[in-house]
Amino acid sequence: MPKVVRIAGPAVLVVVAFVVLVLGLEYGGGATAQLLEDPGPLVRFGLPMATLLVNLSASLTIGALLLAVFALRSSKPEFTRAMDVAAAGAALLTVSAALTGFLSFLNVTSASASIDSKFGQILGQFLISVPLGQAWLETTLIAAAVTVLCFAVRNLTALVFVGLLAVVALVPMAQQGHAAGADGHDAAITALFLHLVFSAVWLGGLLTLALLSKQLDNARLVDVVSRYSSVALVCFVVVAASGYVSAELRVGSLDRLLTPYGILVVVKVVALVVLGLIGALYRRLLIRRLSASQGRAAFWQIVIAELVFMGVASGVAVALARTATPIPETVPTTLTPAQILTGEPLPPELSAGTALGQWNFDLLWVLVCAFGIFFYLAGVWRLRRRGDSWPVHRTVFWVLGMLLLLFVTNGFMNVYEKYLFSVHMLGHMILAMMIPIFLVSAGPVTLALRAIHKRTDETRGAREWILLAVHSRFGTFVSNPIVAAILFATSLLTFYYTPLFRWATVDHIGHEWMIVHFLIVGYLFAQALIGVDPVPYRLPYPFRLLLLLATMAFHAFFGLTLMTGSGLLLADWYGSMGRTWGASAIVDQQTGGGIAWSIGEIPTIILAIVVAIQWGRSDTKETKRLDRTADRTNDAELNDYNAMLERLGRSR
Template sequence: MLLAVGFVMLLVGLRIAGGADAQLLQDPGPVVRYGIPVTKMIVNLGAAGVLGALVLAVFALRSDKPEFNRALDVAAGSAALLTVASAATGFLTFMQLTVKSVRFDNSYGDLLGQFLTQVEIGQAWLITTLIAAAVTVLCFAVRNVTALVFVGVLAVVMLVPMAQQGHAAGTTGHDAAITALGLHLVFAAVWLGGLLVLVIISPQLDNDRMLSVISRYSTVALIAFIVVAASGYVSAELRIGSLDRLLTPYGLLVLIKVGALIALGIFGAAYRRSLIARLAESGRRYFFWKIAVVELAFMGIASGAAAALGRSAPPVDQTIPAVQTPAQILTGEQLPPELELSRYFTEWNFDLLWILLCGFGIVFYLAGVRRLHKRGDTWPIHRSVLWVAGMLLLFYVTNGGVNVYEKYLFSVHMLGHMTLSMMVPLLLVPAAPITLIMRAVAKRQDGTRGGREWVLLAVHSKIGSFLANPIVAALLFAGSLWLFYYSPLFRWATVDHIGHEWMIAHFLVTGYLLVQALIGVDPVPYRFPYPFRLLLLLAVMAFHAFFGLAMMTGNGLLLADWYGAMGRPWGPTAIEDQQTGGGIAWSVGEIPTVILAIAVAIQWSKQDKKETTRRDRTADRTNEAELGEYNAMLERLNSRR
């Protein structure tokens, strides 16, 4: 059903938008013109089978039951199909670009080798094929639930080269397009693949297990629906631009895909509202099969439309301008207006990944607090306020004026660095999210691992314990300053969008670990006594100040071919701006450190007060027995003298 409907929709979509029409010059032939969208659709379906099966295996299925092995067999078979399809897509793309007939000689092999190793799109399909082959082997060999998480991460990495092909580099919105397409690929695959695997393994599930797996899948599907809808909107906005362009052939395909998405959302609501209840009451699966078949048909429509869109020219011009400014050449965007204080709040550069993370973070946290209140438990209001404030600050730094100007001014980049690594964790850590998860999320009793189990496993693992060590956290925080800025990592994080996303996560995590080690509320394997915490903080402050001073007094420009070649007609020179960034690291960065020192001192005082109160209560309860024993010991010593 899925393949049939998807294939028919693909042919209809290619016909509507002309994605497989013969080219006037150097036409590669119908095999290539139709073969590329067909193989790409198979690639997408293969990725769906892999990710859907792995998500269900690690989140919903028991490792000691037959359905677990069946799901991993589906993952392995899907990965094998993806390997073949991605290799075929790469070869057909080579034929499209070279317009050469297949030959079995050295020159043709050399040309193909150059395409796969030196041309960007060829490298992308080669990497996808190799990773898919590795995932195929791992899905056959690995049966440990924890290890399967890393296999899933590798499967997500497999889709990164595909996401980077989604928008012309150097054109407006390139970074946003990569993020949107990447999120769309991953979550659509989880959504579609999860349903497909659920249908395949359902005969091996009894009614109780079927009910629990469907309930867990519906939660995953709801999250996937939100992400797919948001990322699809961003992609359509970048490629269509205005409502009147929805009447173009490309826009018509977008409308078909939107209609399929809305229908799938309605089916998802049916899962949560009626299917689960009916299955629990009667145990009959007729309604599940009815909805599943229709839902797979609509997923086939969406998959076919997506493959056709990938071969169709959008109405928005995506060609690179012949004449570009230095800023356009380097960043793909126009140089923003001169930076003033008001620009920090009026200029925006939205990053869908962090919008979704902040949104989900606030919603899930408040949902946990609401669950505690419903059962009569309390949760300090200041923790909720701190968490929401921290998430809103994270949203601003990753989407507001800081994110606009950090590409062009090192000082703004350093301001974002200090906020991410020090201010945001200072708000998030006292909110105690791990404690909330432990209290609000029910423990599973059927041997599977849900969100609570995975979080606790990560916290109590050897890696988690190592990273939570106060000395390790301090070394990561302070050492990464020098390692990041004086290594190729800084260039990667500045030039490449994926590197930029990694940089944000790195600053956030290292700062969170340090603040958690100093004033954290959540349980950790080991904490320093309060005097040592202050000493550790003073050492970090000194190291941080030394780094800022080195930046302020240094005369060597970091990334001179980036910050020094931006062509800004306004603002300070690149070296002056870098020195200003050093001043920000030294001065602004020390403010959260002072707050941390005050917080440690306050916690120390409270701890001493608690200890004194405990001793007083013990003395009252035992009628000063401890003091009496001490006085008796002094009397014995005196009598011996």
């Protein structure tokens, strides 16, 4: 394929994106001159253009890093080329983020750029003290670090962390995005972050494919395109779901689709639908034709078409961020204490009736649970197709665990945990002690290792990464039963009696980290006691029971401490909500301690029963094994033992 075609593909994306951006700004009024303190046309048009460069360069970086660690051979030129693409994308991200931060400063202050000390002092204060400036400064510094690491790092495992760092660069952008100040603050941040990340993977992966095509022969191109298409399908689902949530928060109703903002949303939806149809062509047409060695013309036709519509979607997305929403972002003149602290009005009094009717959906965990159930069932189906069996009860355990996780992270506990410590503690107990029992009993690692195809081309797929994680030094260390028990027990003190608790309560990112933390430490502890997946070391059954009792004794002591304590945790939060219903904050906290002590013991009993059952089954299996050995050898071991006793008796 001529070089001009390889260059034309990415160039088409950039040109279409900028043209659509300008048209979107003109149509939606995003670049209309302000009546007071207008920053000028250079800033009005330059700021969204710089933002578009940020999005494209971040996509190039993240997409190239993903393909490098998931689809490419590290010993071949394709890998080196991908890392060059990632480094170039990160360098462009650094420059464009710095430019966006500077233009944002001019847009906010309407100041004229100059080189005098006063201008530099004001700019420095903006970058250090103002959240918008801090966000772009953080993105710039993270992007600069990623640029250096892309040149310096070639170890695949280390590159995973470089990729995660590149994803972290999108967090400040999500926090200061268009919807961050609207109603549904937490939902808006989550939706925007997911949209940014998975759009970046989708777009960046395709751009990297286009730039790598020269280094890939037909057979390798088939492999890489197949792997990319699987990732792109997941990205399509997440981008569609997060886009819907964002549109719902900003548009609200169908009649508002006739506004300029609504029309731009419709254009973006159409582009997304077309991209989904093009993605279907990858599996049904492109991969088959490449496999049949029918040339690359079809590859470039589909890739360029997809890049055109990705350019449309990218340009419209930035134009939307500069367009006024049909739902005005207004701040009430009178705020209740709950609104000041949480940004949301106080929910109705908690009761059995309101508990079932109160939901606060967290898109992140909705997707985690949905994908978790889908991929587990897909793995079971793959085993059945090839004639292998999988215990039905394990599938039931996994589905129940995922559904329980969905309820905890989206149901009434996600509504009331901000206002009632007792509800927060109930969620903690379920996340750390109940859900892991179901998940561990389902044997997800064993299923994945049996269902996922093994790679034979020197690359690392999901199976290889899982094996690497399980057998790594860190994985071996944290899965040690003693370490898992220490992590499970000490995390209570570390979390509730350090600033981590405030962070997890006040900050949405901290809240998401809290859920992940509780799940992981609970999973490791349950895996050490009753897990069916392979681990480097397991304690004998008597010691498992002793470990369980010792850990739960510490857990009960923590609960009793809260029950009898008179000092309020986060008094300026739970004690300042202005609730006119329910128990006082200190009584509610003592109730939370009772939940930690009493309800927390239910999973303990379940774990003890399961350990006892497994112990009994283990003894039964060992007895049967010894009986089979005795039958096969005519009781050779027993005869040898009796002969030894006889010789000892004679020697006396």
